[in-house]
Amino acid sequence: MPLVNSPSDVPGSVEVSARAGGASLEWPDAPIAAGSGVLLSKSRAGEPRTPAAPVGDPPAPASWPPPPMPVPDRRAAPRRPSGDPVKALLHRHRDLCEQAVDALEIAAGLEAQGITDRTAARFRHRDVFSLAEELYARVPRTGEIRAVPNPALPVPRVRAAWALLSPLPGIAAAGTVAGMRVTQGQPRLLVAVAGLAVVALTTRAALRTGPLAVRTGPRRPRPWQGSLVAWTLWLLGYALFGDGLLHDVLTGGPDGLPDGAPGGAWPTTTAPALALALALAPAAWCAHLLAAGARRGLAGSRGLGDFTAAARPLLLGTFVLFLGALAALLLACGKVLGEPAAYPQALTLGALLLLARLLIAHRHRRAPALVLGTAAVTEALALALPLAGRLPHCHLLALPVRTLTDTVGEPAVPALACGTAALALLLHAGRTLTRASAHAPTGAPE
Numbered sequence: 411m412p413l414v415n416s417p418s419d420v421p422g423s424v425e426v427s428a429r430a431g432g433a434s435l436e437w438p439d440a441p442i443a444a445g446s447g448v449l450l451s452k453s454r455a456g457e458p459r460t461p462a463a464p465v466g467d468p469p470a471p472a473s474w475p476p477p478p479m480p481v482p483d484r485r486a487a488p489r490r491p492s493g494d495p496v497k498a499l500l501h502r503h504r505d506l507c508e509q510a511v512d513a514l515e516i517a518a519g520l521e522a523q524g525i526t527d528r529t530a531a532r533f534r535h536r537d538v539f540s541l542a543e544e545l546y547a548r549v550p551r552t553g554e555i556r557a558v559p560n561p562a563l564p565v566p567r568v569r570a571a572w573a574l575l576s577p578l579p580g581i582a583a584a585g586t587v588a589g590m591r592v593t594q595g596q597p598r599l600l601v602a603v604a605g606l607a608v609v610a611l612t613t614r615a616a617l618r619t620g621p622l623a624v625r626t627g628p629r630r631p632r633p634w635q636g637s638l639v640a641w642t643l644w645l646l647g648y649a650l651f652g653d654g655l656l657h658d659v660l661t662g663g664p665d666g667l668p669d670g671a672p673g674g675a676w677p678t679t680t681a682p683a684l685a686l687a688l689a690l691a692p693a694a695w696c697a698h699l700l701a702a703g704a705r706r707g708l709a710g711s712r713g714l715g716d717f718t719a720a721a722r723p724l725l726l727g728t729f730v731l732f733l734g735a736l737a738a739l740l741l742a743c744g745k746v747l748g749e750p751a752a753y754p755q756a757l758t759l760g761a762l763l764l765l766a767r768l769l770i771a772h773r774h775r776r777a778p779a780l781v782l783g784t785a786a787v788t789e790a791l792a793l794a795l796p797l798a799g800r801l802p803h804c805h806l807l808a809l810p811v812r813t814l815t816d817t818v819g820e821p822a823v824p825a826l827a828c829g830t831a832a833l834a835l836l837l838h839a840g841r842t843l844t845r846a847s848a849h850a851p852t853g854a855p856e
Contacts, residue, residue, distance in 0.1 A: 499541075499545070503516075503519070503520070503545070506519045506520075507545050507549045516542035516545050517538050517539050517541075517542035517846060520538055520541070520542060521538055521845060521846050525538060525541075526538065538846075568698065569619075569620070571619050571620065572616070572619045572620025572621070572622075572623075572694060573620075573694075575612070575615050575616040575619060575620070576616045576620065576622075576690055576691040576693075576694040576695075577688075577690075577691045578612040578615070578616060579609050579612045579613040579616055579687045579688075579690050580684075580687045580688030580689075580690060580691060581612075582605065582608040582609045582612050582687070583605070583609050583683065583684050583687035583688070584684060584687075584688070585605065585608075586601065586602065586604075586605025586606070586608070586609065587605075587680050587684055587747070589601040589605060590602055590605070590680075609687060613687075613690065616690055616694070617767070620694050620697075620698070621694055621697035621698040621700075621701050621771070622693065622694050622697050622767055622768075622771055623771060624770060624771050624773065637779055637783060638766075638770070638775065638778065638779050638782065641779070641782035641783050641785075641786045642763065642766075642782060644786040644789070644790070645759060645762070645763070645782065645785060645786055645789070645828070646683065646686070646759075648786075648789050648824060649679070649682050649683055649686065649752075649755060649756065649759055649824065650678060650679065650680070650682075650683045651676050651678060651679075652789060652793075652823075652824060653677075653679060653752075653755070653820045653821055653824070654676045654677030654678065654679065655676050655793065656792060656793060656796075656811075656815070656820045656823060657677070657820050658676060659793060659796045659797060660796055660811070660812065660815060660820075664676060679749060679750070679752055680747060680749065681740065681743040681744045681747050681749040681750065681751060681752060682740065682743075682751075682752045682755065682756035682759075684743045684747070685736065685739040685740045685742075685743045685751075685756060685760075686736075686756065686759065686760055686763070688739050688743070689732070689735065689736045689739055689760055692731075692732055692735035692736070692739075693732055693764050693767070696728040696729075696731055696732045696735075696764070697728070697767075697768060697771070699728050699731075700724060700725060700728045700768070700843075701849065703724045703728075704721055704724060704848075704849040705849055707720045707721060707724070708846055708849055717844075717845075717846050718844045718845065721843070721844035721845075721849075722840060722844050725839065725840065725843055725844060729761070729764070729765070729836070732760070732761075732764055733757060733760070733761060736756070736757060736760045737753065737757060740752070740753060740756050740757070752821060754821050754822075754824075754825035754829075755821045755824040755825045755828065758824070758825050758828035758829040758832055759824065759828045761828075761829075761832040761836075762781070762782070762785065762828045762831050762832040762835065765778075765832060765835040765836055765839050766778035766781070766782055766835060768839060768843060769835065769838070769839060769842065769843070772842070772843060772848045774838075774842055777835065777838050778835065781831045781834055781835050782831065784827075784831060785827045785828050785830075785831040788823075788826075788827040789823060789824060789827050792811050792823040792827075795807045795808050795810065795811050796808040796811055796812065811823070814826075
């Protein structure tokens with residue numbers, strides 16, 4: 411039997427079947443050379459196709475078995491993005507989400523941990539508030555009794571406790587000043603000591619409640635917390651005796667201890683001290699206005715940037731309002747006592763103490779401690795350098811203080827120290843007290 415039929419015997423086409431792959435091809439009519447290692451079969455109409463017997467040379471060894479298919483490299487394949495990016499965030503902050511009473515507290519906690527609106531976009535949310543709402547909705551609360559949060563944030567209310575306690579330090583200070591004016595010698599000293607003790611106790615009671623009280627939350631001991639009271643007492647003491655003591659040091663004194671009289675040793679300036687004690691009540695009201703306005707702005711804002719833009723003018727407005735009230739008190743006290751009002755040193759000290767207390771009330775204690783300590787050390791150096799300049803060959807140490815006081819006067823020392831410190835705290839408060847996490851409801855005394 412011939413290997414290849416003649417062209418007349420192949421009516422349509424020949425079917426080429428390769429052993430290697432088992433594939434079939436329809437090839438046009440053409441003679442195929444012998445020894446090619448392929449099998450031919452006729453394709454006739456109505457007849458089944460059967461393979462012919464193998465003829466010719468065997469196939470090459472490399473063509474059988476067939477080469478294995480290449481295995482795709484799974485490491486090179488791109489990873490599919492996670493279908494639920496919020497789930498991992500909920501796992502990391504589960505304690506915050508489970509303990510929160512509303513979505514706003516979650517938003518404040520996320521912001522405190524560095525999550526911003528831009529970060530929320532990676533979790534498929536436009537801002538932190540909408541992300542917090544989803545986290546709050548996802549927290550399982552089966553078997554747990556929770557109070558249904560109010561739709562609107564509670565605005566701090568005026569309570570009788572702090573409204574009545576805040577004027578008490580000023581009233582005690584006014585009584586002390588009046589008692590020192592009508593007494594002499596030993597009784598004056600006793601009145602002064604008793605009056606200072608009453609002022610300290612009433613001030614402590616006023617600061618433990620109301621908008622100036624420290625908000626509740628996790629407290630961790632810090633080494634600088636104990637120095638806050640010491641720095642504050644030094645600054646208040648310098649406002650009472652500092653200018654007179656510095657004048658005596660520069661003129662060769664002091665020659666004796668202070669007796670509390672305006673014209674005696676260490677001349678005492680009682681008008682600024684009395685005005686600062688009376689200013690505790692306006693400070694509490696300004697802090698209340700700040701807290702109430704921030705809470706309303708927080709309830710109506712939908713982004714952290716919007717709240718910060720609205721909180722900055724609110725903070726500056728309450729700060730200026732307090733300075734205006736303090737200036738009015740200084741004018742009144744100076745007129746009644748017949749003393750200089752001491753506007754530069756008293757206004758800068760009042761601004762410093764207000765900003766420090768606002769930051770402390772919102773659990774920011776490190777910056778106030780450092781700034782108050784810097785101002786106190788500056789005033790102490792102003793007193794120590796002229797004394798050190800009396801030593802042999804050390805007169806240059808007193809030159810900076812003498813130059814400043816000869817040019818401007820003794821009030822320039824506390825005004826410069828407290829003014830620079832107050833400006834630093836104002837910049838710090840503009841970054842911290844305008845954040846949503848600083849005004850979120852955490853059970854603070856209101």
